[in-house]
């Protein structure tokens with residue numbers, strides 16, 4: 191008996207190595223609790239299976255981010271048996287096409303044991319989870335791939351597990367010599383014209399597929415691949431199509447546990463499949479894959495301890511797949527217009543006046559989590575509930591997934607907005623992402639969808655459109671004089687001339703770094719033409735400045751630069767050294783005081799905006 195419990199805590203000082211994730215603890219608890227359960231009996235109708243060690247007990251759980259928990263005999267190999275059925279069914283759907291498979295194999299539960307020699311009223315197998323259906327799948331693949339059929343199956347099972355799988359030749363030989371019941375089923379299928387090849391050829395594939403060796407760990411990863419729409423979460427490989435997965439899970443739901451299927455889905459509520467080798471796999475879509483191995487079976491051919499593990503997992507965490515709810519209202523993390531929260535662009539008076547007249551022309555919805563049918567529906571109703579904006583910005587930065595239904599509804603919403611001449615702006619999504627492809631595939635024919643990766647750039651762009659629309663002009667080439675600088679407001683013309691004489695005119699090319707945080711602050715800058723932006727060292731954009739505004743003015747208060755300033759386009763600026771400015775202040779104390787008051791005013795405005803933004807994010 192090789193029972194492996196989780197490794198002992200080695201370094202209690204180090205939380206990361208000492209801590210046991212609660213799910214690992216839970217699975218270990220299940221292992222300990224059900225260890226002493228000796229009910230059931232090892233299958234021996236295939237003589238070789240009777241040799242299994244009844245004490246073996248392994249549990250594994252694979253998450254969809256590719257983590258695999260393991261307890262006990264999770265690496266002890268055993269034959270896959272009927273747990274091969276869902277995977278071979280999925281493979282057949284993909285290789286042969288759904289029509290060819292669905293034409294001959296039904297999808298109704300039989301209510302019979304797995305090895306029942308009975309077909310449905312059309313003389314077809316009831317479903318692919320009972321032997322008749324599984325033998326038919328193997329037969330269809332045998333017909334399509336001839337001598338390569340088994341290698342095709344073994345290769346696919348290996349991709350589900352994420353490793354190459356071996357066959358237990360002794361179990362194969364044992365079932366080949368004793369499998370008369372399956373032979374009877376195969377003859378029945380052949381006489382009903384469901385399988386075309388010889389019974390021996392088809393069963394050679396089926397028996398061999400049942401004798402593929404896996405472990406509880408493999409089983410968990412295979413189940414997780416089904417839970418993950420066909421993508422193996424450990425290798426990242428798309429093993430089968432989402433179509434094949436959804437159909438396979440459907441049949442597992444209704445028939446995976448044979449004549450115990452109804453009870454199973456009622457009590458546990460997780461699609462599952464068992465095998466007489468002692469394995470059970472359970473696959474909870476979008477959540478996890480569970481694999482267990484314990485060879486003592488109940489009267490239905492299902493592992494006794496495996497059932498207990500599944501029941502405990504489902505009950506403890508409330509994982510029944512029909513026991514779910516979702517609150518769509520959590521989708522919108524922030525909802526505001528530019529009146530409440532403008533972009534970080536410092537605007538000149540004329541632009542500010544225009545924007546102030548249209549505070550709700552640009553609406554921003556910051557979304558979070560999964561965009562599902564109900565979430566996007568909620569978003570669309572929130573939009574419709576207030577005055578129609580001219581621009582809607584959807585920030586998708588925190589969106590983690592989009593369902594098919596959510597995407598479809600989103601595209602329909604964009605169309606609706608387009609009909610009302612509302613421009614949709616997307617931010618937080620890259621054009622190279624699969625999500626972008628999915629959105630544009632559905633909205634390709636509408637022209638009013640724009641995108642900017644940074645939310646602030648999106649808001650700024652939409653604001654500019656409003657400024658243009660209402661007669662304002664933003665001329666990036668215009669040259670301004672010191673007289674227009676708010677920081678210098680209220681000082682006399684002579685004083686300004688004196689300052690102008692102290693200034694050196696600097697020229698910058700696009701992308702030139704003008705100031706860097708951490709450097710000593712020796713001078714003030716007045717932007718004369720062009721555009722620059724101010725960013726924090728971690729890349730967060732604080733402000734975009736256009737001609738007529740100052741930067742580096744914090745030098746008056748702080749000897750070290752706290753942000754980077756970079757030219758967006760070619761730009762020119764007046765630079766006045768701090769020492770020249772201080773001398774000017776000494777000569778003109780009143781003007782100096784006025785400048786300091788202007789500075790206080792600028793800082794107060796920035797603080798008001800920053801507070802509004804914080805408030806918005808903190809709001810429920």
Ligand SMILES: NC(=O)CC[C@H](N)C(=O)O
Nearest residue numbers: 271272304400465466491
């Ligand atoms: N339920 C099962 O695991 C049955 C598989 C086994 N190979 C058989 O056909 O009898």
